[in-house]
Amino acid sequence: MDLKSHADRLRSRTLKSVVEAGRTISEFDACGWNINVSRQFLDADAETALAKLASQKDLPGAVERLFTGKTVNPSEGRAALHWALRAQETEFADAERVRKSSEAAEALASDIANGRKTAANGHPFKAIVHIGIGGSDFGPRLIADAFHDSRLPDVELRYCANLDPLDLELALAGLDPAETLVVGVSKSFGTEETLYNLTRARDWVRAGVPADWAKHFVLVTANPERATAWLNGAKGLILDLPESVGGRFSIWSAGSVACSITLSSDVMKGFRRGAAEMDAHVQTAPVHENAAIQLAMLDYWNASFMGFGARALLAYSRRLRLLPAYLQQLEMESNGKSVGPAGAGVGGATTPLLWGGEGTIGQHSYHQWLHQSPSIVAAEFILAPGSRTDEAGVTGLTAHALAQAEVLANGRTLEEVQKEEPDLPAEIAAQKVHAGGRPSTFISTSELTPEKLGSLIALYEHRTYLAGVLWGLNSFDQWGVERGKTMASRLKPDGEGSKDAVTNHLIKRLQT
Template sequence: MPLLKINPTETQAWQKLRQHFYEVQFVKMQQLFAENPNRINEFHIVWNDFLIDFSKNRITNTTIDLLTELADEVQLKAGIEALIKGETINETEGRKVLHTDLRQLTNNQNQEVAAALDQIQLFTENVIKGHLKGSTGLPFTDVINIGIGGSDLGPKLVTEALTDYKNHLNVHYISNIDNDSIQSLKNKLNPATTLVVIVSKSFTTLETISNANIFKQWLLQNNLKTQDHLVAVSSNIPEAVNYGIETQNIFPMWDYVGGRYSLWSAVGVSTALAIGFNHFKELLNGAHEMDVHFAQTPFKQNIPVVLALLSVWYNNFFCFETEAVVPYVDKLKMLPAYLQQVVMESNGKSVDRGGNPVNYETGTIVWGEVGTNSQHAFFQLFHQGTKIIPTDFIGFVNAFNPSDLHDLLMANFFAQTEALMNGKEGKYHTEATNDKNAVYKEFKGNRPSNTILIDQLTPKSLGSLLAMYEHKTFVQGYIWNIYSFDQFGVEYGKVLANNIKAELQSEQIKQHDCSTTFLLKHYLKKKQ
């Protein structure tokens, strides 16, 4: 069943929300908390080891009622069912969307997913235990994952986030075609104990194959048998075999899993090598539990739905165009970059599901950094700037290595959400303090945030967290009546890059606009 095509701005709920916005747009959260000291009881969700506090938002009960009415009117429940059941909801490419199938419990897995997981388990356990060795007979000590986009960001994020679960293997990620960083990595590694994982669905991705060629040559220069050191994750098995990779060392990729949703598949083999297959399964199980919560929970207690509705509220009514994600744990420093791909590649669309130009805002701009680093960078703008940036604060009750330092970290975590909401306006008035700088020290407050508090960063909780943001993104796109699972804008740039590469190598510049022609000629002139 295709997704319904409903312009959200033409619904009755949207009109009600617009009127409601005019009534509450200047209401301050400080006032809402003062009027209802128990406000938190109405605006939080507890699920598994997650606590979501969304009370520090510019909302009332009426706001939530109208947002869920919008979700009902566009028939969001039918959209969720289509996603979970694996309907062909990527209609522009004629593909099903089945990343949730990758993390089904064992007794519900389809045959090819189960076979792929068995293959990953056998392979990773043999490498970790030292049963599978390089061509000189030495066990592997290092793994290089070569991919780009979803073939890099997801696995890299998870591997870094779960470093406390790391075994003896050192996993490195190469995505950019930057020869300087590649040479630096090669200088640190022993080729005889290095395993190279090449991740490319087509096995023709320009950046990935270009980087793979460098490492393949490196292995050959050191008199190693490449078939003992190269592994592929691809749907193009003939091309991978032709490249010199043994069939048993090729892991599958499927059309029904988009790149930015693929870390749960064999694309995550580098993560499974880093943390072990059992921990990788815990990651999948955590995501599956969030899938079940998303599919079965009423909207007002449904974490991804609530977060998405709040995003629509701010993006389409307050015209707050950006959202920040600030994790208070250094291991999640990759999370904002990962979410940029998940959110902006999915919902960066200006044509609706009916093929019409949209007349409303769609995808939000997502950015962020680790706290407390971010507090000493862009939080000044958060607190006193002219732009309002709704922010997700992500914190963990228990550190992997407990210490008093964690309390200090979390004290900052809690203090920032309180300061953003309350501000300190009026407390430092010039006449009251005789401080000539008092006006510059005032904070207006009323800055919205969500607090996502999780017991501990584990493979399972990380799986749930990432699945939560995936589903939030789906809900946003569904309500905006756009297709979230294609990325034609990205693909067009790749075509142009291939053409320009040929021109640079031949030094024959073809027809371009005057700016691009000028730049290409300047590049060739200065190139050594």
């Protein structure tokens, strides 16, 4: 029986009956995370068919190709060596050069944090302004927010990503350019939004630091020639962002140097160490125990065969409140495609819409839609308390996450409503019915540490890449993003304009 036939068979049943018929709990462990997939439209026969597909698509071979530096980005003829940024050691020259780029960033961060590298006036920096966009912003912002309580007391960290002029104005408000270090991250050093904000920041710094202003800039890029030209003869600090590291996989790179400067030194060390542990798991665990392979197969199954076009990421952790935004780029920019590397359509649905937020806060807004809307959305719970200083809070957080997952799966029948609340008017009782049937994955750990965050992000990276292999996609290019940039340049006053009537009408309206 093929996968479509299994999906048709399981779709005709209730989720509760599928789970109860399975009788055993379906879960696996990796690097301190427990991943429970018991509440999915899967049974032993469907799982066997998926495992056969994993063998046909050679997912273990795909893992090996990634970690041996083979070309996995055929659009650009490159390996993807982001994993080398967190490796303790590497076996070949290209990966070793990538690894050393993160070491150089950590050495510079230590010099700045400890006052060995100072502002032009010889004093330590008191503020860092990080300027980037996309992967050059989401990753560092996630780490800094997750471990805000580990920030060094004497340095303020701010971020700027938006082309809206207000974003930089807010980032610089109240700061003294003589005490501020600007970190600019752009792999190509041609990203419009980043260069716009960097150039405005340069004007601001030079107004307050006429001499040696370049000491107030750290530029992270794969294009040092452009960065050097931007410095216009001044000697600045340039860090390498290797070509073989994609922006959305660059959280481990020198692009996170602002975090290394402003957080206690053990945070980034633990973050990379946890990722390296997950790398080892993905390389060595057999298919049936391999967290990345299992989750990639589940993503493929739910999107392409069960028809779930969206997945809600529900992070029951204060430290993970920015994780949904980070993973949106990682998954949807990587696999939000319908054509494979050979130019042929892949057929069927690929990566779903990923959205979500912070539990328990989301329970007071969009969870109503998750529970009782006619739409069925797969959910992914991540339970990872940021602190265990008050066990009552952890108990409450855990209870809410477990309860939401149970009700999404099992629902509440009219008979149950009437039995539990016999005096309800019929019309109110009908409104309290929950259809259930919403599948979910439950990922948990006892406490979120830098190591656990590192292993979790690495897991999602590998899961995304392997799901791309199943769909027949190149997860390491982003032509859809590039087209939007090209069109934007045409619509500027010195561009060629648009042939689209609606666009031209809007231009005229906006100019009045």
